[in-house]
Amino acid sequence: NAGVTQTPKFRVLKTGQSMTLLCAQDMNHEYMYWYRQDPGMGLRLIHYSVGEGTTAKGEVPDGYNVSRLKKQNFLLGLESAAPSQTSVYFCASTAAETRTDTQYFGPGTRLTVL
Amino acid sequence: SQQGEEDPQALSIQEGENATMNCSYKTSINNLQWYRQNSGRGLVHLILIRSNEREKHSGRLRVTLDTSKKSSSLLITASRAADTASYFCATGHDSWGKLQFGAGTQVVVTP
Numbered sequence: 001n002a003g004v005t006q007t008p009k010f011r012v013l014k015t016g017q018s019m020t021l022l023c024a025q026d027m028n029h030e031y032m033y034w035y036r037q038d039p040g041m042g043l044r045l046i047h048y049s050v051g052e053g054t055t056a057k058g059e060v061p062d063g064y065n066v067s068r069l070k071k072q073n074f075l076l077g078l079e080s081a082a083p084s085q086t087s088v089y090f091c092a093s094t095a096a097e098t099r100t101d102t103q104y105f106g107p108g109t110r111l112t113v114l
Numbered sequence: 115s116q117q118g119e120e121d122p123q124a125l126s127i128q129e130g131e132n133a134t135m136n137c138s139y140k141t142s143i144n145n146l147q148w149y150r151q152n153s154g155r156g157l158v159h160l161i162l163i164r165s166n167e168r169e170k171h172s173g174r175l176r177v178t179l180d181t182s183k184k185s186s187s188l189l190i191t192a193s194r195a196a197d198t199a200s201y202f203c204a205t206g207h208d209s210w211g212k213l214q215f216g217a218g219t220q221v222v223v224t225p
Contacts, residue, residue: 004156031210031211033211033212035215040217041217042118042202042204042214042215042216042217042218043157043202043204043213043215044215045212045213045214048210048211048212050210056210058212059214090156090157092157094211099209099210099211100144100145100206100209100211101145101147101162101211102147102159102162103157103159103211103213104159105149105156105157105158106156107155107156108154108155108156
């Protein structure tokens with residue numbers, strides 16, 4: 001099992017450009033989450049999904065959109081990137097029956113917006 | 115806003131010593147979890163303690179929870195160089211599994 005994978009690992013964007021980050025998990029998990037991590041801070045929840053076709057806002061959703069068309073994939077989109085979105089983005093997943101327990105994290109995507 | 119605050123921000127110890135870090139939070143919780151992050155990697159779940167528990171052990175890890183003080187501590191006994199990492203506490207508050215993370219404690223264990 002690959003667990004949780006993220007694509008790409010690194011990306012540099014110019015202000016105003018758009019991009020999509022892909023998170024994929026092969027554990028058949030229902031719940032998936034997108035976080036961002038900024039220097040000196042813990043992870044902050046951007047959006048999450050409790051199942052295919054459903055998404056909800058987290059703590060810092062502005063400037064991001066998400067989609068969960070397939071159970072195994074959770075996409076995070078930036079329509080018009082801003083320097084404030086420079087961060088490391090982590091995806092996580094968990095099974096519905098253990099959703100209040102362990103989350104399994106991907107390796108992260110380091111995004112720089114110039 | 116961040117729920118958890120961790121203390122100390124950084125900790126430097128020698129192999130064989132114990133490492134203790136603390137986490138304080140603001141609102142009531144369902145559970146509190148500790149994660150480890152090695153440099154440039156994703157987070158790895160270490161241990162979970164529920165709001166009705168006071169202490170849990172897992173290998174060299176010992177977690178305590180004091181809900182009256184809204185605080186938790188993580189003790190790593192007999193530290194090894196491989197324990198060098200950042201450690202984060204995360205609090206769970208609802209049935210959706212959403213977590214709120216602290217800023218982390220950076221631990222360096224020197225041989």
